[in-house]
Amino acid sequence: MLCTQTLRIVLVVIILPKSVILLKNGLALTPPxxxxxxxxxxxxxxxxxxxxxxxxxxxxxxxxxxxxxxxxxxxxxxxxxxxxxxxxxxxxxxxxxxxxxxxxxxxxxxxxxxxxxxxxxxxxxxxxxxxxxxxxxxxxxxxxxxxxxxxxxxxxxxxxxxxxxxxxxxxxxxxxxxxxxxxxxxxxxxxxxxxxxxxxxxxxxxxxxxxxxxxxxxxxxxxxxxxxxxxxxxxxxxxxxxxxxxxxxxxxxxxxxxxxxxxxxxxxxxxxxxxxxxxxxxxxxxxxxxxxxxxxxxxxxxxxxxxxxxxxQDMLGVMAKPYQLEQSVTLWVKPHLPKKGDIFHSFSFAVVNLDDQQHLISIFPLAYGVNSTDGYSVMDVFANTFKNNITLKESFEVVVPPEDVILYTLFPL
Structure with a gap:
């Protein structure tokens, strides 16, 4: 059965990792x-x-x-x-x-x-x-x-x-x-x-x-x-x-x-x-x-x-943050390069469905720290194609097949 959910969530700020004392041998600056x-x-x-x-x-x-x-x-x-x-x-x-x-x-x-x-x-x-x-x-x-x-x-x-x-x-x-x-x-x-x-x-x-x-x-x-x-x-x-x-x-x-x-x-x-x-x-x-x-x-x-x-392999190396949307559907959100004007990150959104049925999911990017006032260009990573541009006021819907993922990268305009 098709399951539908529309998300309207308050703004969630992406918090980058806190400062800790780390091994500094100049190696593995991106994941091996x-x-x-x-x-x-x-x-x-x-x-x-x-x-x-x-x-x-x-x-x-x-x-x-x-x-x-x-x-x-x-x-x-x-x-x-x-x-x-x-x-x-x-x-x-x-x-x-x-x-x-x-x-x-x-x-x-x-x-x-x-x-x-x-x-x-x-x-x-x-x-x-x-x-x-x-x-x-x-x-x-x-x-x-x-x-x-x-x-x-x-x-x-x-x-x-x-x-x-x-x-x-x-x-x-x-x-x-x-x-x-x-x-x-x-x-x-x-x-x-x-x-x-x-x-x-x-x-x-x-x-x-x-x-x-x-x-x-x-x-x-x-x-x-x-x-x-x-x-x-x-x-x-x-x-x-x-x-x-x-x-x-x-x-x-x-x-x-x-x-x-x-x-x-x-x-x-x-x-x-x-x-x-x-x-x-x-x-x-x-x-x-x-x-x-x-x-x-x-x-x-x-x-x-x-x-x-x-x-x-992004040089910022931020670990994507998970958001549980439904019992079997998780949204992973990752800020990364390139930035626009050293202020606005690009973001990748991975909607992961571990269920044996497809799910229709609506995502409101503003709720996950996306903040470029000029909007974003949306790329379907697996298809290697650009889909469309969106503003901060817009959401996008995805149908996620069983045991599959939809992965979009948003580049600030």
Missing amino acids: MGWMSWGYYMCGVKCDENPDKCLNENLILSVADTFYNEGYQEAGYEYIIIDDCWSEKERDLDGRLVPDKKRFPNGMKYIADYIHNRGLKFGMYTNIAAVTCMHYPGSKDYFDIDAQSFAEWGVDYLKVDGCFVKENDLNTGYIELGQELKKAGRPMVYSCSWPYYIQYIHNKKPDYSPIAKHCNMWRNYHDVVLTWPALKVIMKHYQNEYDTISPYHGPGHWNDPDMIIFGTGVLNENQSRVHLAVYLMLSAPILLSCDMNKITRYEKKLLQNLDLIAIG
Whole structure:
């Protein structure tokens, strides 16, 4: 049944994040974009039994080639990140981590050089415990040695997990490892899982002040799994937690809702639009995890839609604010560049329908901080077309199909 709602709401002022003390290493000034092995390949060590899910050197080099040859690099995708299960089970006699000799025969420096020669960036994984989540060697008691190894190998991004770590060690370990990375002399995006383990393993409320001070980005919710219901839970979490986490979100310091699950065959086109649009409205990192050869033509079109990507890569880095319009319909509102006269922001409006029925929604932009007295030009981001101009006194109506999103950007006239 068609559901109709017309909104006439008092003016709501968009409040930008409050000032906090943040990590300032000059990195991740926009949310990182790239590819990460875990979500799809996971601990892909049984290469003889399951070659299609093998985490090895050939896989990583093939992702670099795809980014370089198929337009992903030009769209902003640059980080290629190896997750857990990349090493031998024992360190060498000098206490250094050793890449798996069979799956990574040329070592990590070789892979980093290959990636760098294509103008891309290389990422790796460790854990601040003695072992990783999959029981490979972790970095506890080796922070200095491991930081030096990562620097020597040419790592540009380090994901640091927190399995099997006591609460106090979480609160000190991430800081200590970050200090050793700084001493190693090679700038690396520092991706932490600190708040997730505080909240969901130790059942405490995370203190985001030290997290934002020491990390470029952080996981604060469960791993994504390859299902549409899992994505809906993640989106609802970020909607519910907006007031808590948005003040710490911005250039150089990002909330990370986990990976994009395109190329896995679990999403239809509507769901794919919702998945990517919400993450970009959040200014979230966009990290694919899939066999790049299985990305559909439509998914690739979305991933390389530069008008869409521009919303997530906006230099202001504002996390979109959610407004619950109906039980299953949320409006996400994001101010961003370009500005008119350094006063009037552009705005993007994403109307997300998670229901299995379509909804007719009327939006009155003035109610959400839109304030250019000369009006706005309205662009349909997915269609790459300009629809019309509107004044501050006008509303616009959208019909949102089931499990889909309508995304408009308003540019001040």
